[in-house]
Amino acid sequence: MTLPTSTSDSDLGLVHGSATAVEAPATPTPFDRLPHLTLGKVSIGFPVVQAALSGYSDGPMRIVARRHGASYSLCEVMLDQFLITLKDRKRTSHFLHLTDEEHPVGGQLMGAEPEQFALGARKLVEAGFDVIDINFGCPVRKVLGRCRGGFHLSQPKVALEIVRRTRDTVPAEIPVTVKMRRGIDDSAESRDKFFEILDGAFDAGVAGITVHGRTVEQRYVGPSRWEFLTEVKRHVGSKRILGSGDLFTAADCLEMLRRTGIDGVTVARGAIGNPWIFAQARALAAGRPLPEPPTLHVQRELLREHFRLAEGTYGERRAAVLMRKFGIKYAALHPEYETVRAAYGSVLGRDDWNRLLDLHYGEDRPGVHPDPHRHRSAGEGSGEGESCD
Known part of the structure; x- marks a missing residue:
């Protein structure tokens, strides 16, 4: 170009x-x-x-x-x-x-x-x-x-x-x-x-x-x-x-x-x-290589911060409900995607969120790049495609 x-x-x-x-x-x-x-x-x-x-x-x-x-x-x-x-x-x-x-x-x-x-x-x-x-x-x-x-x-x-x-x-x-x-x-x-x-x-x-x-x-x-x-x-x-x-x-x-x-x-x-x-x-x-995906500890810190921002906006209980769908998306960067994705569905409050992070993100392991096919399939009939973008 x-x-x-x-x-x-x-x-x-x-x-x-x-x-x-x-x-x-x-x-x-x-x-x-x-x-x-x-x-x-x-x-x-x-x-x-x-x-x-x-x-x-x-x-x-x-x-x-x-x-x-x-x-x-x-x-x-x-x-x-x-x-x-x-x-x-x-x-x-x-x-x-x-x-x-x-x-x-x-x-x-x-x-x-x-x-x-x-x-x-x-x-x-x-x-x-x-x-x-x-x-x-x-x-x-x-x-x-x-x-x-x-x-x-x-x-x-x-x-x-x-x-x-x-x-x-x-x-x-x-x-x-x-x-x-x-x-x-x-x-x-x-x-x-x-x-x-x-x-x-x-x-x-x-x-x-x-x-x-x-x-x-x-x-x-x-x-x-x-x-x-x-x-x-x-x-x-x-x-x-x-x-x-x-x-x-x-x-x-x-x-x-x-x-x-x-x-x-x-x-x-x-x-x-x-x-x-x-x-x-x-x-x-800028011509640099694609950065490695964030490690689990880097992901954990962002997940804590995202929840904190949501709690400050909505209050704890509403934030927990809203953050489940975000957690499910963040799980795509975790090497144990299916297990972690399922775990987010049971979050009811801040303590549940933090326990999940301690359990699944406590060991600092390499993350993975998310599979683009998961986004595509989500938009093609799962109900998530019912968003305006």
Whole structure:
């Protein structure tokens, strides 16, 4: 990939400017030059970021991702109606709570009506989010049934009215971005509507668009078509395009950048339980070898810290329930995956969590790189694919 060069950000393998989609070199690494990602006036930096993922990318996960190399993160998607009626209550206060170390951070919004979208966006701005992201990609059936998420890819006029109203409501200095899939299905009509929304959104002033390489109809079944991302990037030229879909390893992230020429990638399922993916991508981009997977003691310390962050956000009992699903994902880095995965299901509180860590992570043994097939199978029918990413 031919990219503009710069001496700044050399420790991260970054250069300022946008990638262009040209013939990729035969050897994918070292990636000693990558585009320094910006969205409007917001400087992101390293172009491998944490995606929004319903039920997962809450405050604790975002903080963990940032501490492990993610240059930017997005909150889990929030409904416009929910935001408009949200009261300052302890049980829901975490949705709009941000910490200093999270910035820059994006707030993702989903809904059906253009008027309510704008009101919801205003609430995200008031909460301090640096970027407002519009979700036109969620493939969950109940979301589609309520004319939200990926449903908007079937109605360009409504989708673009949402974009325009949101852009008009949000202060000019705060970027508005859009998340899309490559269409409702593989029909020519769906393709035409995708490009109508893509072009119209940029005309309305969005700072960037993330494109998932699957259709809404596919949900999480079958491969993500990265070649479509190449086509989109060539179509828009210097405008910002980020890619999503089938990013389960650090090498996947760099390979998507190399093959497609897009400006950045957003990691969703591949970062759950593996925040080290961001530091690994930085190492590969700088031409260094892939770091060894974290040892069990390193994993143990992070698991304790993640639980502490969750407990501070939700309280002990609720944190324990929520952290089970994270623990199951972290178990993929343990050499005794099946045993450890099962153990997380019985956690009821902080003491259970700590006993599990002492039992299964007490001996400092080498960890393993997670098997990408576990992420793929989870998204293809286990129920976990019923998240919006």
